[in-house]
Amino acid sequence: MAVTLSIAAVAVTALAGAFAATGETHEDTAAPLKWGSCPKEAAAPRLECANLRVPLDYGEPDGRQIEIAVSRLASEKPAKRRGVLFTNPGGPGAAGLIYPAALAALGLPKEVVDSYDLIGFDPRGAGHSSPVSCNLTPQQQERGAFPAYARTAADVTREAKYARTIARQCADSHSAWMLPHTTTANTARDMDRIRMALGEGKISYLGASYGTSLGAVYATLFPTHGDRIVLDSNLGPRGYDTGAFRLVARGMEERFPEFAAFVTSHPQYGLGTTPGQVTAKFFELAKRLDEKPVGGVDGTMFRGRTLDGLYADVLMPEVAKTWQALDKGEPLPPAAPPNAENSMAARLYVLCADTRWPTKIREYQRDVAVDRLLYPKLGGSTANIGPCAFWPDRASVQPVKIGSRGPSNILLVQNERDPGTPLLGARKLRWALGQRATMVTADEGGHGVYPFGRNKCANDAVTTFLTTGGRPAYDKACATEPVK
Numbered sequence: 001m002a003v004t005l006s007i008a009a010v011a012v013t014a015l016a017g018a019f020a021a022t023g024e025t026h027e028d029t030a031a032p033l034k035w036g037s038c039p040k041e042a043a044a045p046r047l048e049c050a051n052l053r054v055p056l057d058y059g060e061p062d063g064r065q066i067e068i069a070v071s072r073l074a075s076e077k078p079a080k081r082r083g084v085l086f087t088n089p090g091g092p093g094a095a096g097l098i099y100p101a102a103l104a105a106l107g108l109p110k111e112v113v114d115s116y117d118l119i120g121f122d123p124r125g126a127g128h129s130s131p132v133s134c135n136l137t138p139q140q141q142e143r144g145a146f147p148a149y150a151r152t153a154a155d156v157t158r159e160a161k162y163a164r165t166i167a168r169q170c171a172d173s174h175s176a177w178m179l180p181h182t183t184t185a186n187t188a189r190d191m192d193r194i195r196m197a198l199g200e201g202k203i204s205y206l207g208a209s210y211g212t213s214l215g216a217v218y219a220t221l222f223p224t225h226g227d228r229i230v231l232d233s234n235l236g237p238r239g240y241d242t243g244a245f246r247l248v249a250r251g252m253e254e255r256f257p258e259f260a261a262f263v264t265s266h267p268q269y270g271l272g273t274t275p276g277q278v279t280a281k282f283f284e285l286a287k288r289l290d291e292k293p294v295g296g297v298d299g300t301m302f303r304g305r306t307l308d309g310l311y312a313d314v315l316m317p318e319v320a321k322t323w324q325a326l327d328k329g330e331p332l333p334p335a336a337p338p339n340a341e342n343s344m345a346a347r348l349y350v351l352c353a354d355t356r357w358p359t360k361i362r363e364y365q366r367d368v369a370v371d372r373l374l375y376p377k378l379g380g381s382t383a384n385i386g387p388c389a390f391w392p393d394r395a396s397v398q399p400v401k402i403g404s405r406g407p408s409n410i411l412l413v414q415n416e417r418d419p420g421t422p423l424l425g426a427r428k429l430r431w432a433l434g435q436r437a438t439m440v441t442a443d444e445g446g447h448g449v450y451p452f453g454r455n456k457c458a459n460d461a462v463t464t465f466l467t468t469g470g471r472p473a474y475d476k477a478c479a480t481e482p483v484k
Contacts, residue, residue: 011068014159021156037072039128041201044101047073054124054193054320055331056181060396066178069128070121070197073100083227086191088123090209090233092184093347096120100286101195103206107451111462116204116466123214124190125182125346127173132175132182134168134345136165137371141340142296145347147384149290149300153365153373154386158360164390170348171392179392182238182349185400188218192225202227204466207422212412213239217438228253228469230462232413234426237256237402237433241355244425246367248307249375249382251422255310255378256282258417258445262316269320271327282306282377285326295331302326303378310419310446313483348387355399357388362388382453404434411465412437413458430475438471444478455481 031052038049050073075081089099099120108118118404122129147163150156169224170176190362191214204227207215212231217239219226235244260278263271270277289301296306309319325332333402366384370381410433415424423441430439440462449455450462457478463470 013437019058019456022457032199033070033072033194033199035072036289038097039069040130042095042101043072043098044048044098044105046223047071047098047101047274049097049130049259051196052190052197054190056178058186058189060211066124066130067128068121068124068130068194069097070119070194071097071100072120073113073118075114075117080111080114081117082115083117083202083204084119084195085112085200085204085206086119086121087193087205088207088211088214090211091126091255091343091347092104092350093126093341093343093345094121094210095122097122097127103451107268109451111467112463112484114265117198119203120199121191123187123346123350125178125349129176129208130175130351131342132178132345133173133341134170134196136166136169136341136344139296140166141344142301142334144301144304145344145428146300146304146381148298149303149378149380149383150368153381155380156365156368157361158390160385163385163387164249164265166348167352167387167390170345170352170387172243172474173345174391175345175359179349180353181355182346183351184214184217185221185354187214187350188221191218192222195225204228204230206230206232208232208239208309208450210235212421212429215297216410216433217400219406220400220402221412226407226409226465229410230332230413230450230466231410232436232462233418233421233447234412234429235421236425236428238399239354240351242357242367244421246371246379246383247421247422247425249371249378250306250424251419252378254312254373254417254422255419256446258313259306259310259316259319262313263320266317266320269321269324271320282324285323286377290325294326297326303381305332307378307419310445312452313446315478328409331442352391354390355389356387357386359389361385361389372431378481402429402432403434404432406436410434410437411462411471412439413449413462414439415444415446415453415455416441418447419445420447438470438473440476457481 013327033050035048035050050066053065056066057063087099098119125132148159205215215231255474260275263278271281286299291304309315362366367383371383440456449458
């Protein structure tokens with residue numbers, strides 16, 4: 001998943017009082033869904049879509065309503081169907097209507113597809129679910145999710161001006177009324193309304209990246225409504241807060257040696273014949289592009305595109321070609337995906353409303369000084385200040401605390417060298433969930449395990465859990481799989 005969609009921060013919120021503590025809702029508050037055709041960009045064979053009205057503010061359930069777009073890929077084997085499997089591809093800010101069809105087409109085992117109706121949805125604020133905006137210009141969209149790489153305290157102060165501008169644009173947008181309500185906790189509550197509209201007593205869940213935070217929050221707010229929950233490529237229990245965002249720099253350091261090995265084994269790229277030479281080329285290009293961008297691509301964007309390419313081994317040739325082009329001074333095609341304005345805005349709405357980010361510039365200056373030394377490839381960027389420091393509408397709510405109370409029905413799967421959601425965060429989530437979870441780690445690099453990864457041991461563990469309910473009795477480590 002692109003950096004513009006996957007780098008964010010979230011430590012979810014809850015409403016005051018007993019309602020917030022449990023998240024429980026009345027079973028008669030959601031009308032049945034009326035299935036029909038899907039929007040053009042989500043059209044796929046057998047995929048059907050519907051809209052569901054939910055409260056903007058669950059503290060005022062009879063107040064203003066918003067629409068959530070939902071999709072379903074129904075099982076074609078009624079005799080084998082055991083229920084519904086909700087899905088989330090990550091983000092925050094990523095639309096999910098097409099995701100069930102994508103999973104089925106690109107590798108989700110047939111026994112899983114037969115066992116469930118696959119459910120997708122655009123989270124509130126994203127795609128077709130009451131979309132939000134920050135009035136981002138094409139140049140702001142192209143810049144992506146990363147703050148500029150800071151080398152000095154003055155660089156942080158300079159970036160604060162840009163961050164304040166983005167925050168002000170969000171506050172002045174036509175959707176600013178959604179600022180305090182576009183949160184992970186409310187998205188989890190929307191999921192439970194979808195469950196009720198489907199007429200299901202429980203749901204199973206498959207969430208990746210940010211989707212692990214959403215799944216953990218749902219399992220916390222609605223512990224009796226979860227069946228089999230799979231969290232793939234895990235954030236820590238506080239979600240995408242400042243710590244998780246800074247941790248991405250560590251993830252890049254842990255994953256980069258595999259890219260360096262790829263480059264050295266393909267001398268035709270001319271980027272180095274030893275890992276040390278490849279690393280030196282990275283820093284040389286980043287510094288050169290910071291001083292003189294090529295076709296609008298500066299050092300920060302170069303770092304971001306490199307990180308994007310570390311998400312999967314199959315992307316490494318494209319990263320090497322990108323380095324080649326920039327080294328020769330050749331411009332690159334735009335990186336911003338379609339509908340980037342909405343996805344980037346929705347990401348900001350969630351990450352800034354979910355957790356309290358530091359507001360003092362000096363705190364970011366301190367963090368940048370530390371992380372630039374610990375993780376020099378990316379630390380000066382991921383520790384730098386962003387729009388959340390100047391967010392206009394700070395809800396006075398407490399984060400949902402992920403804990404061990406509830407049924408033991410969660411399986412975590414995690415690559416050991418994941419650049420986007422590093423292993424350290426997954427271990428913290430595993431510890432927080434306690435007896436509720438077991439974890440399967442794969443001795444692999446890249447972001448995302450199931451079902452697209454090559455590690456059969458890890459994939460089989462997830463398929464077995466989803467189809468039979470059987471999990472490893474203890475945490476399990478899967479050895480690396482040979483490249484075919």
